[in-house]
Amino acid sequence: MNKYDKALMIFIVVTSVFMYGTLEWFVRSTTSDQVVAVVYYEDREVLRIDMKEDRNYVVDGALGDVFIEVAGGRIRVEKETSPYHLCSIQGWVQYANIPIVCLPNKIVIIIQNGTLNPDDPDVIS
């Protein structure tokens, strides 16, 4: 092994550490672990809600306004115009694998980056 071999090896080790650090920083800065609820109207994202902030929101549904409430890290449809009011009857949702679907209003609310319901039979822990 000559001095050029050693220089090459040192170069590779240093650049690999540098590359790893840069990529780690890039991934951390571009991805977020913030829990958000995404509201879709006809598969189109219309609202992104921070689940940490207790607030009320109103979105346009197919049959009228849909009132959404966030409190204590949970989300619900407070009231809406529909024949059976199924999504407001569903009540509070806090798990990422349980969506709220207001079919007559074509509104779907899905929590992202949140925890999963441990009682759900499809969850592998």
Add this chain to the structure above:
Amino acid sequence: MKHRSSARRLTLMTMLLAMSILLHMVEPALPIPVPGVKLGLANIVGLITLFLFGVKEMITVNVMRVVMASLLRGILFGTGFWLSLSGVLLSTLVTILLYKQNKLSKIGLSVASGAFHGIGQIGALILINNTVMMIYWLPMLWFSSVPTGYVTGTLSVQVLKRLKVTERNRV
């Protein structure tokens, strides 16, 4: 060890190709705890071919090895084939360029070959999967080329020493 006869030369090259195919096919069975990292044992034969015969023969043996091993495994023109081929083409090209520079020893050439094999594979992965995030794998492959290249380079040196071949006394 001078072999002027073309039949002998062809036989030797065929034997080297057979050995490289064997190493290429046996290697996935070796237990290495880090996923995606391989020793690159077939690279030993590539280096031996370079020092025994020359540049053109190294390209032939390396490319034929990938084609034949993929054919035998039944993955010709599959994802694994393109990954191997892109890695081998880039690593062979870089090894030849560095060999012409005449600065690195066989161990250095082996390390460089391993490093650029990883880059070629990641490049192919990015193109095939259409996602730049595959580059996340690169630092580990790039880093692992130092120990694996050292091992394969040392083995090549030992084999060439036993074959008593010097760079001036090629086949």
